[in-house]
Amino acid sequence: MNRVQTQVRRFWLEPVAPDGLAFLRIAVAALSLLQLSILWPHLPELYGNFGLVQWVITDIGAGDWAPGLGRVGRLLAPLGVSTMATMYAVFVLYAVGLVGLLLGYRTRFFAVLTWFTHGLTSANAYLSLYGVDTILHVLFFYLVFMPSAGRWSLDARAGRVFTGPTSGARVALRTLQFHLCFIYLDTGLSKAQGPQWWNGEALWRALMQPQFRAFDFSWLASYPLLAQLACWGTLLIEVGYAGMIWVPRLRRHWLVATLLLHTGIAVCLRLWLFSLTMMVFNLAAFAWTWRASEAPVKVEDGPREEAPDAALQAV
Template sequence: MNRLALSVSSAIARVTESALGPYQTAVIRIGFSATWLLFLLREFPHREELYGPDGPWNWDLAQQLIAVNHAFTALMWSDSGGWFEFVYVLAVLASFLLLLGWRTRTMSVLFMLGVLSLQNRSVFVGDGGDNVLHLMSVYLVFTRCGQVWSLDARRARWVRSEGAARARGERIADRVGVVLWAVLGFALVAVTAGGRFDGVDPTVPVIVWLVWLALAVWWVVGRRAKSAEPRILLDVVGNIVHNGALFVIMAEACLIYATAGWYKIQGSRWQDGTAVYYPLHLDYFSPWPGLADLLSSSGTLVMLVTYGTVVVQVAFPFTLFNRRVKNVLLAAMMTEHAVIAVVLGLPFFSLAMIAADSVFLPTSFLRRLGDWVARARARVVARRGRTPLPGPRAPENPEPTHANSPA
């Protein structure tokens, strides 16, 4: 009984005292923001046909669909071309800044709004990876995804480095954060008062308002509280929200693979081992016909890949209890998605799935990866004859990077 009580208390302390998985949340932040950014940049010449008011899925059709599903999209606030261009550029900018980890809490909200606005405007644009990105953009808002490998983390280390630098850094950080918070708050009040949120699912407006108010409370407590208890309480709440969101992200990834695997089992082509053959010979999914012919020329290879895909997807959620088996299947799934990106011409679907898989990568591997990137960057800078800045390696127990900023 005592062991059980100790285990429970230890688990509670672990969930409340720290934001778990700092490297995992950082890598999925980088992965999903990079995926969306690359997609927006690639489709920039075709943006009006995909999401613009004069595209095939025109303004009237979009209005009829929004009236039924009540989905949020800022693109339905105006049918002008200028507003569309503003939203598209804002989505690009938010993705880039979230990738860099600048004001990650605020940028994660703008990133979510950009993803939802464009995807809900034209629901028929996508290849499956858009559904994953859609969900994960919402979950990222609740995570402390800037603890490591971010400009926020670098700024936090700089603020803590020396007394004089700390004071100077806090003034700069607070000025930027307060201005950003005030500008976005004014826009939020104007949008709400203008009835732009009327008739849509209240989930998105509630999330945006809660984050905006939470940042204000965090800043006031950090600046004005005379004791440490309010700050500790906010840290505990933030850790619980972060850890809960991280658990949901992991559960979502497992659910995606489990449902995909079990649905495949019910298909006759998956049962007879020929399912992989057919997409290789569809013109839409054959950017490299010669490579597709080479892979499908062996019936044994097609059968092994078909059955292997089902086995890996069905078994993966159960392998989380065994680290070694989980890592093997994780490598297999990431390799499979890389092959899909090349052979079937679905790079953004594959990037989204690899980003989702990254939440299960071991911390030791991610730390080594970060050290390798830091050394490679230092070598590149040294070759250019410049003194390298401190590398991105984070401390053993990263501290939250949003504590002293309202944005």
């Protein structure tokens, strides 16, 4: 029992360097800035009070608990601030928060600013949101609490944060890892409940939809078995992820297969931002831990210690 308790404690609390978390912070901020640059010319139509959907409608749909641009606009209206100025002000603050995250300057403050402003904008665009927005909002929330400024940041350069291995970084990585396992397991099991992912129809429909269509896949109708095998492979990767990613000998292969799956989604369905975000999520959660598990840490004047991820291999 003592040995089990020790292994569990090491699994969750063994200090680890914050490299993966720093990579997550930088990559997520960079991808979000790229997304914002793409959306910027279309902000009035997508998020404005007189765009495709007016604020009075989006506020009702978002519910009373979720603050949105409409509520902020009503608060600022008595001050003479127009709805258009309110919208751009929120997005400017969002951009400032992303730059702060990217540089790692006062990281905690800018993480809160980014998460809050992203929530304001998401409440008014829930009709057009898709997976990448949901994942980004979750990752912004994680970055509020995770020690992601310990590497490659102005905070680390100025000595405002601890840069060595910490138990907090280990807990943060475990949180990312288990969240990914739940995402893929839930997604895979949901797909497996319907016949479309068993007979190949799901892949055919996705590839032939005009809004996603990047190449002419009409030839796939002559090879239904190929579409069926591709669907089965997707189910295998997603359902098996939650178990196989923890097996040391299979971890690298399953991670590479998952990255290739998202690469295929990006190329064939043109969902580049979603695919890149999920790839960053995977790399931050597992790439650094597998590197640590393969490289023992040398300690001066003492025996060689096990790698920080040794507990993972022992479980």
